[in-house]
Amino acid sequence: xxxxxxxxxxxxxxxxxxxxxxxxxILVIIAIYPLGQVVYTSxxxxxxxxxxxxxxxxxDNYTSLxxxxxxxxxxDKYAFExxxxxxxxxxxxxxxxxxxxxxxxxxxxxxxxxxxxNTIIFTFFAVxxxxxxxxxxALVVNSKFIGRGVMRxxxxxxxxxxxxxxxxxxxxxxxxxxxxxxxxFLSKLGxxxxxxxxxxxxxxQLPSLIMVDVWKTTPFMALLILAGLQLVPNELYEAARVxxxxxxxxxxxxxxxxxxxxxxxxxxxxxxxxxxxxGLFQVLVGQQRYSMSSYNYYQLIGNRAMGLASAISxxxxxxxxxxxxxxxxxxxxxxx
Amino acid sequence: xxKLIKTLALSLLIISLxxxxxxxxxxxxxxxxxGGNSVDSAKDLANMxxxxxxxxxxxxxxxxxxxxxxxxxxxxxxxxxxxxxDVYTIDVVWPGILADHLIDxxxxxxxxxxxxxxxxxIENNTLDGxxxxxxxxxxxxxxxxxxxxxxxxxYDGPPETWDQLEEMAATIQAGERSKGxxxxxxxxxxxxxxxxxxxxxxxxxxxxxxxxxxxxxxEITIYNDxxxxxxxxxxxxxxxxxxxxxxxxxxxxxxxxxxxxxxxFIRNWPYIYSLGNSEDSVIKGKFDVAPLPGDEPGxxxxxxxxxxxxxxxYSQNKEAAVDVAMFMASEEAQKYRAIEESYNxxxxxxxxxxxxxxxxxxxxxxxxxxxxxxxxxxxxxxxNYNEVSTSFxxxxxxxxxxxxxxxxxxxxxQYEIQDITGFExx
Numbered sequence: 001x002x003x004x005x006x007x008x009x010x011x012x013x014x015x016x017x018x019x020x021x022x023x024x025x026i027l028v029i030i031a032i033y034p035l036g037q038v039v040y041t042s043x044x045x046x047x048x049x050x051x052x053x054x055x056x057x058x059x060d061n062y063t064s065l066x067x068x069x070x071x072x073x074x075x076d077k078y079a080f081e082x083x084x085x086x087x088x089x090x091x092x093x094x095x096x097x098x099x100x101x102x103x104x105x106x107x108x109x110x111x112x113x114x115x116x117x118n119t120i121i122f123t124f125f126a127v128x129x130x131x132x133x134x135x136x137x138a139l140v141v142n143s144k145f146i147g148r149g150v151m152r153x154x155x156x157x158x159x160x161x162x163x164x165x166x167x168x169x170x171x172x173x174x175x176x177x178x179x180x181x182x183x184x185f186l187s188k189l190g191x192x193x194x195x196x197x198x199x200x201x202x203x204x205q206l207p208s209l210i211m212v213d214v215w216k217t218t219p220f221m222a223l224l225i226l227a228g229l230q231l232v233p234n235e236l237y238e239a240a241r242v243x244x245x246x247x248x249x250x251x252x253x254x255x256x257x258x259x260x261x262x263x264x265x266x267x268x269x270x271x272x273x274x275x276x277x278x279g280l281f282q283v284l285v286g287q288q289r290y291s292m293s294s295y296n297y298y299q300l301i302g303n304r305a306m307g308l309a310s311a312i313s314x315x316x317x318x319x320x321x322x323x324x325x326x327x328x329x330x331x332x333x334x335x336x
Numbered sequence: 337x338x339k340l341i342k343t344l345a346l347s348l349l350i351i352s353l354x355x356x357x358x359x360x361x362x363x364x365x366x367x368x369x370x371g372g373n374s375v376d377s378a379k380d381l382a383n384m385x386x387x388x389x390x391x392x393x394x395x396x397x398x399x400x401x402x403x404x405x406x407x408x409x410x411x412x413x414x415x416x417x418x419x420x421x422d423v424y425t426i427d428v429v430w431p432g433i434l435a436d437h438l439i440d441x442x443x444x445x446x447x448x449x450x451x452x453x454x455x456x457x458i459e460n461n462t463l464d465g466x467x468x469x470x471x472x473x474x475x476x477x478x479x480x481x482x483x484x485x486x487x488x489x490x491y492d493g494p495p496e497t498w499d500q501l502e503e504m505a506a507t508i509q510a511g512e513r514s515k516g517x518x519x520x521x522x523x524x525x526x527x528x529x530x531x532x533x534x535x536x537x538x539x540x541x542x543x544x545x546x547x548x549x550x551x552x553x554x555e556i557t558i559y560n561d562x563x564x565x566x567x568x569x570x571x572x573x574x575x576x577x578x579x580x581x582x583x584x585x586x587x588x589x590x591x592x593x594x595x596x597x598x599x600x601f602i603r604n605w606p607y608i609y610s611l612g613n614s615e616d617s618v619i620k621g622k623f624d625v626a627p628l629p630g631d632e633p634g635x636x637x638x639x640x641x642x643x644x645x646x647x648x649x650y651s652q653n654k655e656a657a658v659d660v661a662m663f664m665a666s667e668e669a670q671k672y673r674a675i676e677e678s679y680n681x682x683x684x685x686x687x688x689x690x691x692x693x694x695x696x697x698x699x700x701x702x703x704x705x706x707x708x709x710x711x712x713x714x715x716x717x718x719x720n721y722n723e724v725s726t727s728f729x730x731x732x733x734x735x736x737x738x739x740x741x742x743x744x745x746x747x748x749x750q751y752e753i754q755d756i757t758g759f760e761x762x
Contacts, residue, residue, distance in 0.1 A: 049415040051436045080748040089755045091748070176581030177593070178519055194518070195575075200583040200737055287404070287529045287730060301408040303723050 035317075042310035048300055054307075061311035064088060064108045073102040112312065115295040116319070118281075121206060122291065123274035126213045130270060131263075133214065134221025141222065142229045152226075159219040167283035170212045174198040174284075205289050209280055221266055228262025229255070264331040268324065275320050292316050364653050365393045366660045368423040369410070372401030373588070373607055374643065377673050378425075378664075384672070385663050392656050401588065403427050403531045407722065410434065417650045422657035423664075427531075428475075428642045428711075429725070431461050431468055432718025438646045440466040444658045452667070453682045454707070460715065461644055468646055470665040471682035473673060475605045475641030476709040477539060477628060478702065480612070482600050484622045485512070494626035496633040498543070498569060501601065505577040508600040517598070522577035524590045524602040527736050532586055533729040534712060535639040536603065540566040542637035542710045543630040549728060550713040550753065555762035558728075559750040562631070567742035571735045583736050595619060603628060605641060609696060610678040625698045627705050640709035642682070674699075680706055720756050727752045 042061055046054040069090050071082045079092035083106040090106030093113055097103065107113050141152055158166065173181045176197035187194035198208040232255060240250050278293035290298065296316065300309035370378040375398055382394035397420075399406045407430065413421055414437040426434060446467055450458050453471050461469040479501075481494045485508050495501035505522025512520040526532040542548060546563030550556055574582055582590075587604060594602040595611065597618040602608075606625075613620050627636040645661040647654060663669060670681040671692060678696045686692050693700055714721040731745040731752075750761050 049411045049437070078744045078747055080744075080751055085751060085755075089751060091752075176584055177579055179593075195580045197580050197584060200581075202737065202739065287726065288733065297408075301411055302404070302726060304411065 038310045038313050041307055042314050044307045046306040046310075048304040048306040048309075050304060057307065061308045062315075064308075065112055065311060065315065067108045068093070068113075069106045071104050071106065073104040075102065079104050079106070111290055112295055115290040115292050118206065118289060119275055119277065119292045122210060122213070122277060123271060125206075125210045126217070126274050127267065127270045129210070129214045130218045130221045131267065133218045134225050134266075137218065137222040138225035138229055142226055155222060156219045158216050159223075161216070163216070163279035164283055166216055167212065167280050170215075171199070171284060174208060176200065199284055200288065202289070205285055209284060212280060212284070213274070213277070217270065221270060224262055224266035224269070225259065228259045228266075231262070232258045260331070264327070267331070268327045271323060271327065272320055275323060276316075292319070363391055363393045364656045365395055366422045366653055366657050367395045367397055367420060368425070368660070368664075369397045369399050369406075369413075369421045370425050371399040371403075371406050373677075374425065377677050377679070380672070380676070381664050381669050382660075384669070385660060389659075392660070394660055397421060402586065407433070414648075414650075419648070419650045419652045422648060422651040422653060423661050424646045424648060425472065426469055426644050426646050428457070428460060428640060428644065429531075429714035429721055431463055431644070431646075432714055432721055434646070435463045435466070435468050437649050438468040439649055439651075439654060439658070440468060441470060441647075441658065441661075442467050444655075444662075446470065446662075449662070449665075452684065454684065456640075456707075456711075457642065457644075457682055460711065463718075469644035470646075470661055472643045472645050472665055473670065473679040474682050474706055474709075475607075475643075475680060476638040476702070476706045477535065477603055477605055477641070478625045478638065478698075478705065479628045480594070480602045480604060480608065480623055480625050482508075482619065482622055483624050485600050494624070495601075495629050496636075498629045498631060501629045502573070502577060505600055509577060512600075519598050521579050521593070521599050522601060523573060524578060524585065524594055524599045524604075525582060526586050526590055526603070527574070527578075527582040527733070528584050528586050529729055529733040530586065531725060531729065533732055534725045535641065537567065537570070537728065537732040538639050538710060538712060539603075539628055539637050540570050543628065543635050544569075545631065545635060548710060548713055550716055550724070550757070550759060551762070552716060554716055554757075554759045556750050556753050556757075556759050557762050558753070559746045559761070564742045564746055566631070567732055567735050567746065570732075571738070571742065574736055574738075583733065606678050606680055606696070606698075609698065610676070625702065627702065636705075638705050638709045640711045642680070717753075717757055717759075723756045724753055727756065 043056060043058060044054045045057050045060075067088065067090070069084060071084075073079065073082055073095060079095070082104060083090040083092065088108050090108060091110045093105045093107040093110040095102060095104045137155065141148065141155065145151075161169075172179075174183075176183065176195060176199070178184050178187060178194045182198070183192065183194045183196055186192050186196065196204070198204045236254050236258075237250060240254060245253065276293055277291045278297065281289065281291040281294040282297065287298065287302075292312070293316065296309055296312045299305050299312060368378060368382070375396065378396055382396060385394055386392065399409055407427070410424060410426070410430075414434065424434075424438075442465075449470075450467065454474060457471045457474060458467070461467060461471065479494060486492075486494070486504070489504070489508050489511060491504055495504055501523065509520055509522040525536050527536070538548065541558070541563045544562040544566035546560055546566055547557040549558045574580060579593075585593075587608075590602060591604060591608050591611065593599055594604070594608070595617050609625065611617065612623055628638055630636045645665055647657045647661055651657045665682075667683055667686065670679075670683055671686055671689065673679040674681050674686060674689075674692045675695045680699065681687070681692070687699055687703055712721070713724065717724045727749060731749040734740050735742045735745045753759070754761055
């Protein structure tokens with residue numbers, strides 16, 4: 001008896017494997033092969049659109065990305081006079097001072113380190129604000145009022161516009177003279193002189209980019225949260241009301257806990273997408289300030305350093321992977 | 337049996353119906369990648385060509401107007417060995433970067449036409465004896481100035497030195513603003529972090545006697561007192577005689593401000609001449625052109641610009657593509673573009689052509705500017721020019737936005753260029 005069922009089980013198992021072959025093949029072709037190719041290229045000095053011979057360089061691309069050095073900076077000297085130039089040249093990343101002494105941190109690819117910092121700051125603020133505003137909008141749209149359907153459709157408009165197109169629109173809105181809407185508007189209110197350079201002033205670049213991203217992606221957040229809100233059964237609120245719980249109590253005891261799974265999914269979605277941000281940075285600030293992806297693009301296409309760019313891709317992949325695992329662990333997505 | 341024959345006949349019919357469009361396609365298609373302000377005239381030229389050669393279909397692919405972005409796109413086509421584009425319009429600084437992917441026009445009998453063109457450009461487009469691109473038009477930057485405003489404020493001619501320009505721009509700007517135009521600025525140029533800034537900044541440096549970044553002996557010369565003076569001078573314009581926005585302006589965005597009558601001076605390429613004189617232009621007939629100023633009179637420098645026509649190695653219709661490129665570079669086509677759009681021909685004889693001079697009188701006076709334009713160090717730093725140029729414009733941009741002084745920026749830049757090219761520092 002057990003012999004027969006065991007045979008049957010084996011048969012079924014081998015059939016299952018056979019049926020999985022197409023799926024596995026497709027996965028190998030569309031996911032694992034390109035990824036493996038990128039990892040392989042990251043160990044070479046391959047040139048993009050080049051005809052030169054490619055050489056194997058080992059971990060050279062990776063070590064140069066993360067090489068850092070700290071040197072003391074005398075008052076009468078410039079950074080480039082202090083930092084080492086052999087075998088690899090270090091460029092200024094940042095300076096700081098302790099005990100009245102200036103120190104300088106040098107990096108072989110300071111733009112890359114800055115790109116990581118830019119991307120993380122951008123992601124943190126953009127996702128935080130999008131969640132906040134998305135929540136508020138979802139709560140409003142979830143209540144019953146006339147024209148709710150129309151409201152929901154209108155709300156989604158910014159998200160429906162292609163990123164590059166909306167970035168171009170914002171480029172005009174942010175134009176650094178009164179040709180631009182925002183400068184016009186602010187100068188009418190008496191703020192600024194109508195000449196604020198939102199996209200070239202280094203202190204305003206990230207806030208401007210975050211603003212554009214919040215404008216664009218809040219609807220998406222609102223939509224996901226709204227879907228979660230509609231899953232909360234009305235009876236719970238009724239029961240709470242009977243037990244004498246107020247609106248605020250209802251929100252924190254019923255809405256928030258029941259919303260956690262959809263909120264977690266929305267947060268993961270947005271964080272991972274924000275870490276990959278490319279279009280906004282590329283269109284609005286180009287070669288002035290990089291995100292991880294736009295720096296990667298510059299190294300690949302602008303500098304044609306395909307080996308280095310592949311190493312950057314792998315690093316981005318690992319960073320995003322770490323974020324994904326962190327989220328899953330802290331929000332307990334696996335258990336749901 | 338009969339059923340089988342019926343089925344066979346039916347499938348044959350269906351197959352032949354689907355293959356009809358393929359059979360009908362005996363017209364060869366040649367695709368040209370063009371961008372920015374050249375698109376319209378490329379379309380006109382394509383139509384002119386198709387009228388004469390009805391068996392060839394010429395299509396235009398529009399590419400980004402920023403030259404940096406356009407190069408990015410071309411490299412992607414070449415990496416994929418794509419045959420989608422046959423003829424590429426390439427910047428004067430790209431032959432060294434793209435040569436490996438382009439055909440040699442000498443193999444297609446270009447010998448008999450090269451003598452008509454400017455020697456400097458033919459030389460620029462020849463690598464290891466291979467003529468990889470035909471000159472389409474040449475460019476040299478000019479100073480455009482408002483004749484009416486210069487008259488009104490008592491100046492009898494355009495400035496010859498940067499000091500004069502600064503003084504005139506400040507006076508006119510203050511005057512126009514007191515009349516109520518708060519958006520008026522003295523001097524416009526292209527300060528965005530892109531290839532255009534390399535052109536502008538090279539002019540500042542060269543017109544101060546600061547060299548050309550890298551000299552022809554492969555020595556890095558950019559870190560010198562005159563170059564530092566030039567870049568610091570330009571940084572002092574931002575917010576004073578030039579809008580703070582200038583660090584985000586390119587050719588077209590600066591032209592919009594100029595053509596709306598909101599500037600006294602602008603540095604730009606000759607193409608804006610005919611646009612400024614078009615019917616809907618506020619400044620029609622109110623402006624003229626001069627060479628750019630120098631540190632001292634006569635030290636004017638203009639960056640050599642211009643675009644070339646090249647045929648991809650991966651094209652499937654090389655013969656037809658070469659023929660189209662030859663037509664677009666021909667005397668007839670260049671004359672058309674010179675008259676209709678004030679693009680500078682690369683054919684010497686057209687500078688004596690009466691019809692051309694009638695529509696663009698400045699061609700005659702400024703022939704010297706175009707002949708003696710300063711080339712960017714693209715040949716000497718090939719194939720790393722793009723990286724050198726990016727480092728240069730990023731350094732200059734950081735000075736313009738006030739992040740660092742010119743001395744520090746250029747000091748750093750010389751090592752940066754050494755890192756990229758391996759050249760000695762002079």
